[in-house]
Amino acid sequence: MDVRRLVGDLLARLGGANALGAVVLFVYQTYVTDGPPQDETAFSRHAVVMLFVAYLAVSLVLGAVLALRSVDRALRWLAEGRRPTHHERAATVRLPYSMAMIGGAMWFGAVVVFGVFNALDGPASEVVRIAVGTFLGGLSTTALAFLLLERRLRPVVALALADGMPETRAVGIRPRLLLAWALGSGVPLLGVAVSPLGEGNESPSDLAVLAAIGLLSGGLMIAVVTRSLTDRLARVRSALSRVQAGDLDVALEVDEGGQLGMLQQGLNEMVGGLRERRRLQELFGRHVGEEVARQALERGAGLGGEQRDISALFIDVVRSTALAATRPATEVVAMLNGLFGAVVRCAAAEGGWVNKFEGDGALCVFGAPEHQPDHAARALRAARAMRAAVDDLRDAHPELDVGIGVSSGMAVAGNVGAEERYEYTVVGDPVNEAARLTEAAKAVPERVLASAPTVEAAGEEGSCWRSIGALPLRGRSEPTKAYVPLEPYGQEVSVGPATTSS
Numbered sequence: 001m002d003v004r005r006l007v008g009d010l011l012a013r014l015g016g017a018n019a020l021g022a023v024v025l026f027v028y029q030t031y032v033t034d035g036p037p038q039d040e041t042a043f044s045r046h047a048v049v050m051l052f053v054a055y056l057a058v059s060l061v062l063g064a065v066l067a068l069r070s071v072d073r074a075l076r077w078l079a080e081g082r083r084p085t086h087h088e089r090a091a092t093v094r095l096p097y098s099m100a101m102i103g104g105a106m107w108f109g110a111v112v113v114f115g116v117f118n119a120l121d122g123p124a125s126e127v128v129r130i131a132v133g134t135f136l137g138g139l140s141t142t143a144l145a146f147l148l149l150e151r152r153l154r155p156v157v158a159l160a161l162a163d164g165m166p167e168t169r170a171v172g173i174r175p176r177l178l179l180a181w182a183l184g185s186g187v188p189l190l191g192v193a194v195s196p197l198g199e200g201n202e203s204p205s206d207l208a209v210l211a212a213i214g215l216l217s218g219g220l221m222i223a224v225v226t227r228s229l230t231d232r233l234a235r236v237r238s239a240l241s242r243v244q245a246g247d248l249d250v251a252l253e254v255d256e257g258g259q260l261g262m263l264q265q266g267l268n269e270m271v272g273g274l275r276e277r278r279r280l281q282e283l284f285g286r287h288v289g290e291e292v293a294r295q296a297l298e299r300g301a302g303l304g305g306e307q308r309d310i311s312a313l314f315i316d317v318v319r320s321t322a323l324a325a326t327r328p329a330t331e332v333v334a335m336l337n338g339l340f341g342a343v344v345r346c347a348a349a350e351g352g353w354v355n356k357f358e359g360d361g362a363l364c365v366f367g368a369p370e371h372q373p374d375h376a377a378r379a380l381r382a383a384r385a386m387r388a389a390v391d392d393l394r395d396a397h398p399e400l401d402v403g404i405g406v407s408s409g410m411a412v413a414g415n416v417g418a419e420e421r422y423e424y425t426v427v428g429d430p431v432n433e434a435a436r437l438t439e440a441a442k443a444v445p446e447r448v449l450a451s452a453p454t455v456e457a458a459g460e461e462g463s464c465w466r467s468i469g470a471l472p473l474r475g476r477s478e479p480t481k482a483y484v485p486l487e488p489y490g491q492e493v494s495v496g497p498a499t500t501s502s
Helices: 003-032 045-079 086-093 097-119 124-152 155-163 171-199 204-243 259-289 290-299 320-326 331-349 375-393 429-441 452-456 459-464
Strands: 304-317 355-360 359-368 402-418 421-427 449-450 465-471 480-487
Touching: 003 045, 003 097, 003 124, 003 155, 003 331, 045 086, 045 097, 045 155, 086 097, 086 124, 086 155, 097 124, 124 155, 124 465, 171 204, 204 259, 304 320, 304 331, 304 421, 304 429, 320 331, 320 452, 331 355, 331 375, 355 421, 359 429, 375 429, 375 452, 375 459, 402 429, 402 452, 421 429, 421 480, 429 449, 449 452, 452 480, 459 465
Parallel strands: 402 449
Antiparallel strands: 304 359, 304 402, 355 359, 402 421, 449 480, 465 480
8 A cells, every 4th residue: 555645635635625615615714604794804814814714824834743753653664564553553543533533623713813803993893703614614614624624534444453453432323323414404494594694684584593403403403323333323222242252142123124223134044054163163172172173163174184193092992892792782882971971071181083983993093284393292191190190980780890001102293084075184003003002001010011112201100100011002013102191090900811802
C-alpha cells in the first residue's frame, strides 16, 4: 500500500470537505441571505471577505499540521511495514474520528472569530445569525469529512484489525445513523427552525414551527429505529462472544423477517454446524488420537509418510484365548475396557498416543506425529506406569496379566492405506521389535521388556532398568539385548510358560 498516496488522499478529503463547506456557507450568509443593510455595519463586506480568506488559509494549514501528527501516530506501523501495536491499532480505528474532530475544532474557532467580528458593531440578530449558521455548517461539514475519511481508511483498518479488535471502539451503528440523519435532514431543518432569529422577528413563522416539528419527530423516529437495530445486533454480538468462548449451546430467537432476521438465522445455522463439527472432531480424535486429529485438521491429510525417530510400546494380554473360552463375553469386555482405559491414561500422561487397539492388545507411539526428543524416556515411564496399573486392576480382575515390550529407532510415520480409506500409523523395525519383546515379556516375572537402544537413549530414566542379557526373539536373526524395570513387578504371578496366542 502506498502510504504517501494514502496520506495525501486523507488530507485532500479533510481539507476539501472543510474548504468547500466554508465557501458554501460564507457565500450563503454573505450574499444570499438578507443580513443587515450595508450602512448599518462598521465594517465593509470587503473586510469580511479578507477575514474569511485569512481564517480559511490559517485553518487549512493548522488543520493539515495537526492531521499529519495524528496520521503519523496512527499509521507509523503501516509506513514501517510491520504489525501494529495495541495502541496503534486503537489509534488507526479512531483515526477518521480524530481527523474529523480537527476540522470541527477549526469550525468552533470560526464561530468565535466571526461572532466576535460581527459583535463589534453589528446588531445582536446578526451575531446570532452568523454564529448559529456557522455552527450548523461546521456540524454538517465535520460529519461529511468523517464519512469520507472513514470510507478511505477501511482497507487500512482491515489490516490493523487482522490481529484482533482493540478495546477502543470506533463510532457504532447508532451514532452513524444519527449522524447520517443529522447531515441529511436534522441540520437543514434546524437551520429553518432558527432562521427567524436572524431577522429580528418576535414570533416564529409557520415554516419555522413546521421545521421544528419535523426536527423533533424525525429525531424521535430515527432514535426508535436505531434502538431496534442496535438491540438486535447487540444480541447477535453477545451470542458471538459466547461462541468465541466455546459455548455452542447458543440459539437466537429470530424475531425479524428481513436482513436482521437472516443474520439471526444464519448465526443459528453456523452454530449448529460448529456443534456438528465439534462432535465429529471429538469422534475423530477418539478414533485416531487427539494429536493426529489436530494435525490432520490443521494441515490436511493424504497418503504418505516421513522417517521419524520414535519409540513403540506394545501391550498384550496373556492367555487371552483361554480367557475368552472360559469367561463370559461381558466379563472379558469389561476387563479389556478397564485395561485399555489405563493404557490410554498412562500413554497420554507421557505425551504418547494409542495408535491402534488390536483385539486384546494395543500399540502406543511416542515421538510421532509430534516431535519428542525424549520419546524413549517417555515410553519407558509409560511402560512402568502401565505395569503398575495392571497390578491395581487385578483386584477386580485377578486373571488379568499382560506383556509389555518397548523399542526405539527409525520408522516411517504417516497415512497408510488407500485414498478412500487410510489411517495414520508407524511402520518399521521398532514396531516389529516391540511386538516380539511383548511376546518374550510374557515369560519373565516383570512382564516388561525394553530394547537396549531404548534404555540407552532414555537418560535418567535408564537408571530404573537393568539388563537381563540377550534374548532370542522370533523372526530376528540376532539375539536382542533386553532390559527389565528394577521394581519387582509380577512376583506374585506364576512364571510358568506364557501362552502367546491372542
